Amino acid sequence: MYKVKVNASHQFDISKQDVDGLDSVESSPNNFHVLDKSTSIKSTILDSDFNSKVYTVKVNNNTYKVNIHDALDQQIEALGFEIGASKAVSDIKAPMPGLILEITINEGAEVKEGDALLILEAMKMENVLTSPRDGIIKSIKVNKGETVDKNALLIEFE
Structure with a gap:
C-alpha cells in the first residue's frame, strides 16, 4: 500500500x-x-x-x-522517526571558514525548510546557507562582518 x-x-x-x-x-x-x-x-x-x-x-x-x-x-x-537525517538538525555550523556577509533572519523567526538563513563568503564565493528543516530560530551566534572558522556555531533552532 x-x-x-x-x-x-x-x-x-x-x-x-x-x-x-x-x-x-x-x-x-x-x-x-x-x-x-x-x-x-x-x-x-x-x-x-x-x-x-x-x-x-x-x-x-x-x-x-x-x-x-x-x-x-x-x-x-x-515509530516516530522522520524520513531523512536533516530533520534532526538543531543547529547550523560553518561548513568552511569565511566571512558573514549577510544574516537574513532574526532570533525568534519561524523558518521553513530551504529558507535562506545567511550568506557566508569563502574563497571569494558567496554561499547561501539554508534551513535544513522547518523551525524557530533560537539564537544567532554570529554578526554581519564577522569571520568564522570551520565548524563554528552560527545558528541554533528551538
Whole structure:
C-alpha cells in the first residue's frame, strides 16, 4: 500500500493492484501516455527527489507536487522517526571558514525548510546557507562582518 499526498492537501491510498492495473506507456524520457477509462492523459515528471520521495508531475498542463510513501516509510513514521537525517538538525555550523556577509533572519523567526538563513563568503564565493528543516530560530551566534572558522556555531533552532 502506498500513501500518496498531492499538493500537501489531498491524500490517497494506492494499492499494488492499482499500480499494476495502470495503462501507461513511456513515450520519451520522463513523458508518459496514460489511458484511464478510455481517457487519454499526458503526463511528465518535471522534477524528482528520490531521497525525500517528492515528485513534481505535470498532468494535462496542470502541475502537482506528489509525495509517495511506501510501507517502510509509513512504518518509520509510525515509530516516530522522520524520513531523512536533516530533520534532526538543531543547529547550523560553518561548513568552511569565511566571512558573514549577510544574516537574513532574526532570533525568534519561524523558518521553513530551504529558507535562506545567511550568506557566508569563502574563497571569494558567496554561499547561501539554508534551513535544513522547518523551525524557530533560537539564537544567532554570529554578526554581519564577522569571520568564522570551520565548524563554528552560527545558528541554533528551538
